Amino acid sequence: MAACxxxxxxxxxxxxxxxxxxxxETPGLPLxxxxxxxGMEASLSRGSPRFDQLCLxxxxxxxxxxxxxxxxxxxxxxxxRYSGAFNDAKDATAATADSPLGDPSWTPxxxxxxxxxxxxxxxxxxxxxxxxxxxxxxxxxGPELDLFRLTQAAQAQGLRAPLLFRFLxxxxxxxxxxxxxxxxxxxRFEYQGAYNGCFPxxxxxxxxxxxxxxxxxxxxxxxxxxxxxxELVMAMSQLAGRPxxxxxxxxxxxDAEYMELVLHCRELGMNAMVVMEQYSELELxxxxxxxxxxxxxxxxxxxxxxxxxxxxxxxxxxxAKFGLRAREIVAAVNxxxxxxxxxxxxxxxxxxxxxxxxxxxxxxxxxxxSCLYAELVQLGAGMRYIDCGGGLAVDYDGSxxxxxxxxxxxxxxxxxxxxxxxxxxxxxRGIAPPTIITESGRALASHHSVLVFDxxxxxxxxxxxxxxxxxxxxxxxxxDDRPLTKQLRAAARSGKGTFLLMTFKEVFxxxxxxxxxxxxxxxxxxYFKDEAVRAFKLGVLSLEERAQVDTMFDAxxxxxxxxxxxxxxxxxxxLRPDAVPHSKMYHVNMSVFRSAVDSWAIQQLFPxxxxxxxxxxxCVPATLADLTCDSDGKVDRFINPKGGDPLPALPLHPLRVGxxxxxxxxxxxxxxEVMGSIHNMFGSINTIVxxxxxxxxxxxxxxAAAAGAEAAMSxxxxxxxxxxxxxxxxxxxxxxxxxxxxxxxxxSPGESIAQVLSRANHDAADMLQTVADATAARVxxxxxxxxxxxxxxxxxxxxxxGYTYMA
Numbered sequence: 001m002a003a004c005x006x007x008x009x010x011x012x013x014x015x016x017x018x019x020x021x022x023x024x025e026t027p028g029l030p031l032x033x034x035x036x037x038x039g040m041e042a043s044l045s046r047g048s049p050r051f052d053q054l055c056l057x058x059x060x061x062x063x064x065x066x067x068x069x070x071x072x073x074x075x076x077x078x079x080x081r082y083s084g085a086f087n088d089a090k091d092a093t094a095a096t097a098d099s100p101l102g103d104p105s106w107t108p109x110x111x112x113x114x115x116x117x118x119x120x121x122x123x124x125x126x127x128x129x130x131x132x133x134x135x136x137x138x139x140x141x142g143p144e145l146d147l148f149r150l151t152q153a154a155q156a157q158g159l160r161a162p163l164l165f166r167f168l169x170x171x172x173x174x175x176x177x178x179x180x181x182x183x184x185x186x187x188r189f190e191y192q193g194a195y196n197g198c199f200p201x202x203x204x205x206x207x208x209x210x211x212x213x214x215x216x217x218x219x220x221x222x223x224x225x226x227x228x229x230x231e232l233v234m235a236m237s238q239l240a241g242r243p244x245x246x247x248x249x250x251x252x253x254x255d256a257e258y259m260e261l262v263l264h265c266r267e268l269g270m271n272a273m274v275v276m277e278q279y280s281e282l283e284l285x286x287x288x289x290x291x292x293x294x295x296x297x298x299x300x301x302x303x304x305x306x307x308x309x310x311x312x313x314x315x316x317x318x319x320a321k322f323g324l325r326a327r328e329i330v331a332a333v334n335x336x337x338x339x340x341x342x343x344x345x346x347x348x349x350x351x352x353x354x355x356x357x358x359x360x361x362x363x364x365x366x367x368x369x370s371c372l373y374a375e376l377v378q379l380g381a382g383m384r385y386i387d388c389g390g391g392l393a394v395d396y397d398g399s400x401x402x403x404x405x406x407x408x409x410x411x412x413x414x415x416x417x418x419x420x421x422x423x424x425x426x427x428x429r430g431i432a433p434p435t436i437i438t439e440s441g442r443a444l445a446s447h448h449s450v451l452v453f454d455x456x457x458x459x460x461x462x463x464x465x466x467x468x469x470x471x472x473x474x475x476x477x478x479x480d481d482r483p484l485t486k487q488l489r490a491a492a493r494s495g496k497g498t499f500l501l502m503t504f505k506e507v508f509x510x511x512x513x514x515x516x517x518x519x520x521x522x523x524x525x526x527y528f529k530d531e532a533v534r535a536f537k538l539g540v541l542s543l544e545e546r547a548q549v550d551t552m553f554d555a556x557x558x559x560x561x562x563x564x565x566x567x568x569x570x571x572x573x574x575l576r577p578d579a580v581p582h583s584k585m586y587h588v589n590m591s592v593f594r595s596a597v598d599s600w601a602i603q604q605l606f607p608x609x610x611x612x613x614x615x616x617x618x619c620v621p622a623t624l625a626d627l628t629c630d631s632d633g634k635v636d637r638f639i640n641p642k643g644g645d646p647l648p649a650l651p652l653h654p655l656r657v658g659x660x661x662x663x664x665x666x667x668x669x670x671x672x673e674v675m676g677s678i679h680n681m682f683g684s685i686n687t688i689v690x691x692x693x694x695x696x697x698x699x700x701x702x703x704a705a706a707a708g709a710e711a712a713m714s715x716x717x718x719x720x721x722x723x724x725x726x727x728x729x730x731x732x733x734x735x736x737x738x739x740x741x742x743x744x745x746x747x748s749p750g751e752s753i754a755q756v757l758s759r760a761n762h763d764a765a766d767m768l769q770t771v772a773d774a775t776a777a778r779v780x781x782x783x784x785x786x787x788x789x790x791x792x793x794x795x796x797x798x799x800x801x802g803y804t805y806m807a
Contacts, residue, residue: 116641119398131615172216193433203441223247299347351389366421401643449669459655497545683751
């Protein structure tokens with residue numbers, strides 16, 4: 001009993017602190033007239049027997065619970081973006097557009113630092129002086145585009161969010177950077193071989209992207225890699241007519257039809273190399289070659305023993321899905337020698353896994369693979385190529401560490417290690433240096449794609465919140481002319497809710513300007529909120545009283561923030577902008593399963609940030625919930641600019657009434673589109689393709705482009721033509737030299753509801769007819785007016801052919 005009294009007394013000692021009050025002139029939350037100075041109610045002084053006895057009497061009917069403050073003390077926020085106070089609203093009108101929240105001295109540079117744009121963008125994105133996000137498709141040296149203005153122009157053209165922007169010049173720039181890095185490495189190590197890259201089309205099958213890879217890769221003899229018959233058919237049409245010798249690496253499971261098509265590619269002049277993933281494929285290839293009379297170019301995928309520790313580490317090792325073991329490689333060499341085709345074996349392929357975060361793993365892999373290549377040469381194979389596969393990582397969080405969402409090496413470092421490892425092998429074994437091939441998909445295409453979506457959550461009216469909080473605070477009466485002890489006893493007799501609210505108000509009124517006191521006040525508030533939930537479950541607290549406790553909790557947290565900001569004090573951990581317990585959930589106009597599937601499937605982290613209002617401090621810790629009815633349809637793990645564990649909340653801006661708030665998801669250019677599903681029948685999204693103009697800066701000046709806006713818009717207000725989109729961008733203030741460098745192709749509308757339904761074998765015409773027949777029957781029976789029937793059918797038809805996402 002004594003222990004119980006001590007524990008319960010500890011709860012309410014914290015609740016009834018009587019320290020010196022600091023006068024606060026806080027609009028909307030005035031101090032109650034009943035605030036008492038320090039020392040009042042000596043009979044309730046901390047630690048007194050009378051206090052402990054009273055607390056024990058009053059809490060005996062409530063459920064016993066452990067002190068939540070211990071859990072709060074254990075809570076640590078990891079790698080916070082900044083340590084300043086959570087800046088709450090300054091007054092009741094702070095939600096208006098001309099009275100922004102947060103630190104008024106906040107700058108766009110501060111936002112760029114907060115979201116670590118320089119770290120993950122690799123020079124393709126930055127923040128403008130006006131607080132909008134800029135895109136630099138050609139890198140730092142090229143013209144820039146304002147992503148927010150582009151989004152506004154697309155909306156004016158009838159292309160609703162969510163929007164996918166595909167900046168194809170980024171791909172060309174990435175290809176050039178990759179080849180420049182290998183060129184520098186080849187020169188540095190005096191390597192006598194060559195480098196030719198290949199893009200793995202499985203990363204993204206989009207036609208515009210593949211065409212951009214082929215176009216920008218042509219000067220570097222950049223090829224493609226495929227892994228299925230469908231991908232081979234696509235690549236064959238893309239490379240047909242190209243200069244002879246363009247590399248086409250053919251991986252994946254193969255049947256006779258696959259093998260036959262590879263050999264036909266060779267007849268068209270492509271350097272199509274069929275890679276043996278399984279030993280059984282060799283006999284199949286030999287039969288097809290005899291039938292067609294075409295000699296193949298053969299590669300062998302080796303099942304290396306070296307593995308990396310990342311998500312894709314199982315790609316290599318003895319249990320790997322693809323590749324030949326050492327004895328199978330020797331058997332394949334002997335079989336080709338029997339057929340007189342050992343000279344056809346020209347390529348060694350290996351792939352240790354995607355997203356290799358540490359360069360040491362690259363070195364280890366190259367040592368093993370280089371030795372294997374040299375052995376094949378000495379066995380008499382006509383080896384000319386060593387294909388390192390993929391693995392070149394992307395720094396998703398910008399931390400430059402070896403965390404799963406980052407990389408601890410540079411592109412040049414990667415090229416140097418690949419070239420030097422192969423060069424060392426060639427010198428030691430005295431063999432001719434091979435052409436080095438890499439299959440970098442993630443590193444080449446991730447940066448080119450940006451998903452822009454709007455927030456659907458209705459903005460909260462802060463003035464209404466303040467009024468509600470004030471009303472609840474004022475409704476809880478604590479009188480100065482009666483001892484607090486008697487008031488608490490009376491409250492307990494009135495009910496558990498009354499007692500709980502009175503003790504809660506004691507916490508609220510006695511918040512002092514001291515960091516430890518702020519932590520204690522928050523711990524007490526958290527305890528009372530949890531106690532209210534327990535009492536509600538026991539049936540001793542009404543719904544209205546529980547709602548009042550919630551309001552008191554919000555008011556107390558707001559007061560703590562105000563005191564901390566006014567006195568430059570540190571906030572309790574749980575109230576910091578990136579803390580989980582009190583983060584807000586922003587519902588957003590997108591499907592995680594459609595556009596960011598890896599976020600759900602493998603907990604991949606992607607950079608997310610607003611594309612406007614970056615001149616204002618983002619002071620709302622938020623998580624994102626998508627449109628689907630699946631509880632997994634959310635984003636609650638965010639990049640940590642310092643590396644390590646993900647952050648549990650993302651600092652965003654308060655929403656404004658009547659104003660759309662746009663966010664963007666970056667580095668989604670690979671795998672997200674090809675692996676996305678139509679969960680809840682949310683289909684593909686409106687896509688805008690940005691290309692570079694081949695004629696350079698020969699276009700009209702920005703003023704001329706802006707002048708043509710009216711004429712372009714008058715032709716067809718609903719058109720999504722290149723001219724009108726560029727004109728709208730110019731008219732909206734986005735005119736710059738960028739309009740001379742880039743063109744906009746908005747010819748890729750997202751799927752309509754009818755198109756998505758057709759994937760499940762539903763026929764739009766049949767569905768429309770069924771609803772029309774049912775409507776006509778209702779009209780004939782006099783149960784539906786004809787005018788209402790017309791409205792019903794019009795709405796149903798419009799939705800059938802409309803966008804699957806929210807308006």
